[in-house]
Amino acid sequence: MLWLICFFNYADRQAIFSVFPLLQREFSLSQIQLGLLGSAFAWIYGLSGPVAGIIVDRIRRKTAILGGLQFWSIICAICAFSRSFGQLLFLRAAEGLGEAIYYPASTSLISDYHGSKTRSKALGILVTSVYAGTVGGGLWAAVMAERHGWRSSFAVLGALGCLLGIVLIRFLKEVPRGSADPALMNVRRKPVGQEVLTILRTPTVLTLMLVFICANFVALVLLTWMPAYLYGKFHLSLAQAALMATLYPQVGSMCGAFFGGYLADKLSEKTVRGRMITQMIGVVGGFPFVIICGFSASMPLTIAALICWGFLKGMYDANIFASVFDVVHPAARGTTSGFMNCIGWMIGGGTAPVAIGLLSRHLGLGHSIALSAVAYLVAGALLLFGMVRLLPRDLAALLGRDGSNCGTMSVDLTL
Numbered sequence: 001m002l003w004l005i006c007f008f009n010y011a012d013r014q015a016i017f018s019v020f021p022l023l024q025r026e027f028s029l030s031q032i033q034l035g036l037l038g039s040a041f042a043w044i045y046g047l048s049g050p051v052a053g054i055i056v057d058r059i060r061r062k063t064a065i066l067g068g069l070q071f072w073s074i075i076c077a078i079c080a081f082s083r084s085f086g087q088l089l090f091l092r093a094a095e096g097l098g099e100a101i102y103y104p105a106s107t108s109l110i111s112d113y114h115g116s117k118t119r120s121k122a123l124g125i126l127v128t129s130v131y132a133g134t135v136g137g138g139l140w141a142a143v144m145a146e147r148h149g150w151r152s153s154f155a156v157l158g159a160l161g162c163l164l165g166i167v168l169i170r171f172l173k174e175v176p177r178g179s180a181d182p183a184l185m186n187v188r189r190k191p192v193g194q195e196v197l198t199i200l201r202t203p204t205v206l207t208l209m210l211v212f213i214c215a216n217f218v219a220l221v222l223l224t225w226m227p228a229y230l231y232g233k234f235h236l237s238l239a240q241a242a243l244m245a246t247l248y249p250q251v252g253s254m255c256g257a258f259f260g261g262y263l264a265d266k267l268s269e270k271t272v273r274g275r276m277i278t279q280m281i282g283v284v285g286g287f288p289f290v291i292i293c294g295f296s297a298s299m300p301l302t303i304a305a306l307i308c309w310g311f312l313k314g315m316y317d318a319n320i321f322a323s324v325f326d327v328v329h330p331a332a333r334g335t336t337s338g339f340m341n342c343i344g345w346m347i348g349g350g351t352a353p354v355a356i357g358l359l360s361r362h363l364g365l366g367h368s369i370a371l372s373a374v375a376y377l378v379a380g381a382l383l384l385f386g387m388v389r390l391l392p393r394d395l396a397a398l399l400g401r402d403g404s405n406c407g408t409m410s411v412d413l414t415l
Contacts (some may be wrong), residue, residue: 002106005069006129008161009102011137012076012095013041015157018142018242019150020228023216027085035360036356038224039350040089045096046346052101053338054192056108057331062172069165072098073411077158104337108177109320111333114281115180117265118184119325120275126259131250131257131314134223142161142227142242178330195332198338204394208276208320208384209343214379215283215316216348218290221247221372222309224353226293229365234299248303256282256314264319272395276322278386282316284380287373294370327394 014021020034027033031354056064075095082088107123114122137157144153190198199205230236236244260278267274291310292305321337328336352372359368 001168002065002126002247003111003129004164004167005065005102006106006126007133007136008069008073008157008164009074009099010130010133012072012154012161013099013139014134014137014156014223014246015076015153016079016245017224018138018227018238019153021231021238022145023088026148027088029085031357031360032354033085034228035224035353035355036249037092038087038353040093041096042220042345042349042353043096044093045100046342046344046350048097048100049104049338049340049342049345049389050196050335053104053335053337053341054196056101056105056334056338057195059110060174061105061334064101065109065220066165066168068098068101068105069161071173073158073161073165075300076157076161077155079158080155082151085213100113100338100341103341104334105323107325107337108334109175111321111325112175112177112179112330116268116326117160119180120264120268120278120319120322121258121261123158123307123320124257124314127257127314127317127320128254130317131253131310135250136225138242138246141240142239146238155303181330186400190332196339199328199332199336202327202394202397203390204386205324205336207382207390208324209340211279211283211343211379211386212320212340212350213374214382215313215320216344217352217375218286218372220304220349220352221311221356222290222293225356225360225365225369226306229369230302233366243304244306248306249313252307253314253317254311256311257318258314259311260315260318263315264322272326272391273387275319275326276383276391277324278384279319280313280317280380280387282314283376283383286312286316287376287380290373290376291370294366294373295369327391327398329398 022027024034025035036111052064072095072296075091079088079091079095082091106126110122110126111119140157141150144150144156222245227241230244231238231241234241260282264275264278264284268278271323284308287307289305293302293309296302296305321340324336324340325333356365356368356372359371363371
């Protein structure tokens, strides 16, 4: 059920990128204005993250999830009636407000169904809906735009999301917080301010936030600009460009998420660094393939690079929240996810579309995409430092502070 909701979450947000050329012609938009359509969503999505996370930790997560689904689906449908760039920009920003509550709520809920032995696999399965939604939304928007105009795709996606929310009212179930971590289950909740300070004073959490900024920057560069880049460089149709830019990397990411979830859970049985090791493989391994995407003049080579980048991205994505949940209390996981989304999307996702739009005026779009790969190297260095120097200490502090009876939670702190 959470997979289906997440599918529409990402289909709604991805659809607009496939119709950039049509929006550019209809509203006479510059590259920077097109970038703003991507950044406006990311800014509001990010700004809303901390508040959304705090709310999620204090209300039924089922209510948060289904309420958010209805809100963003209605906004998506209203986008079809936009008559100016300003109206479309405002609605894109508002859609980010509705979608901000979903991921903190869903990851928190899943983490209470799955403990440390299966958490990465479970969240890896959930994250495959991100890729399916990205492909589905991008391709649907392109096909509908070529046949019926770009507005029709938004109207249909919004209506289907509303219908799904109504159906799931009966079937989606809540579970007690901390169910999968018995040693941490009965600790009294801290006041909001104290909880936030605890999260922000945990060095591993801060390091993983910085890594998310870097990884999200690269991801938003490719998701935002690859359809337009392929459309112009290889002279494809809108549907072909959208298919290449979304299907190949997202299929790769689906496989990578399954593999990354499995690998991280296996490694975590041997070392607490298992999830971060898997993430480091993903970002460092993805570095050369981002460069190839920007420089390749061959269609087959570009496709191969997109698939490989997607696979390694999936390995990282499967552990974004699973890794940070290792060092935060179950009652604060929604808040932590909210802050992760805030930092990752405000700084990483929020700057990427506009930054590449500006840079492309001087270097060209392909070179600008390739240059974004440097962020992956920074992310790899941060992960190496975090897992060697910070993670064991923060985990020991969590167990000592919140788990007075941790006999069932034996942890190997060695690499």
